[in-house]
Amino acid sequence: MRWATRRHCHVDRAACAWLIRRFIDPEAEFVFVDDPEEVPVDATPFDMRGVELSHHGGDCSFETFLRRYELSDPVLWEFAKVVHEADLADERYDAPEAPGLDVLLRGLSMVRDDEELLALSEPLFDGLYEYRKRALLSGREPA
Amino acid sequence: MPQRTPWVLLAYRLPRDPSTPRSSLWRKLRRLGAAQLLDGLAALPLDARNREQLEWLADEVVEAGGEATIWVGELGSMGQERELAARMAEAIAGEYNAVTEDVAAAREDRAGRQRRTLGRLRRELRRIRARDYFPPPERELAQQAVEELAALVEEPVG
Numbered sequence: 001m002r003w004a005t006r007r008h009c010h011v012d013r014a015a016c017a018w019l020i021r022r023f024i025d026p027e028a029e030f031v032f033v034d035d036p037e038e039v040p041v042d043a044t045p046f047d048m049r050g051v052e053l054s055h056h057g058g059d060c061s062f063e064t065f066l067r068r069y070e071l072s073d074p075v076l077w078e079f080a081k082v083v084h085e086a087d088l089a090d091e092r093y094d095a096p097e098a099p100g101l102d103v104l105l106r107g108l109s110m111v112r113d114d115e116e117l118l119a120l121s122e123p124l125f126d127g128l129y130e131y132r133k134r135a136l137l138s139g140r141e142p143a
Numbered sequence: 144m145p146q147r148t149p150w151v152l153l154a155y156r157l158p159r160d161p162s163t164p165r166s167s168l169w170r171k172l173r174r175l176g177a178a179q180l181l182d183g184l185a186a187l188p189l190d191a192r193n194r195e196q197l198e199w200l201a202d203e204v205v206e207a208g209g210e211a212t213i214w215v216g217e218l219g220s221m222g223q224e225r226e227l228a229a230r231m232a233e234a235i236a237g238e239y240n241a242v243t244e245d246v247a248a249a250r251e252d253r254a255g256r257q258r259r260t261l262g263r264l265r266r267e268l269r270r271i272r273a274r275d276y277f278p279p280p281e282r283e284l285a286q287q288a289v290e291e292l293a294a295l296v297e298e299p300v301g
Contacts (some may be wrong), residue, residue: 008191016204055199057206060165088196088272099269 002043012087018125149189157209164207172292176274239285246288
């Protein structure tokens, strides 16, 4: 399937792309556009104004994906808190790793294009998922 | 000629009731450091992040049954621009002053309490810096005060 989002990806879009590949559509292809009107007809748009898979009711797009695809894995919801705070920093959640993730992804987006950003952030998000999973299972921060 | 600052503006109208979306929007605009130009018109210096954040807020207004549009523009004269920047700098200076005052109040506290205050003020300083577009001199003073508190906390008990 093809998925479309805005060019110059930051943390929410990168995390959504990771989520799509890992949990929704392993064969996903991504298209980057400047304007919602450029979304190809066969592509599903996300993290763009006015589309279903975007910010809603104070949720970031990653949280919307979890709700719309009924992904109830509690580790993903722990993950979502970090993405939400890295993207919006509205202090809805306590996620101390968020400012660091924001800086790392923002910096990466300055030196790499969108394709590379998604490829490079994938193992980072795999690691964050694993970390949050171990933390949830053991009830403490893993080392 | 000096370069004008481009701005991104959110023009919005929200229903009076319920009041929750209104206060949530107000809180988020304040966190971003937006200047409230009129009731229903907020402005931020234009960059990719500010523009995106205001666009999400525009969507929230629409979802709450209101109307919202995003504008990009500049002020009509350098004088008006200076005035707006000065107003924003003054507002943020008040926030830095509050940090400086909290440091002064913590000077006589016990070390444990000072350490907690230090953590809180460092986070607070980071939040203020993120919405500080026209840094006033108070910024440097607040940073120095927090560093002094850090030195005090680090001092070995003699």
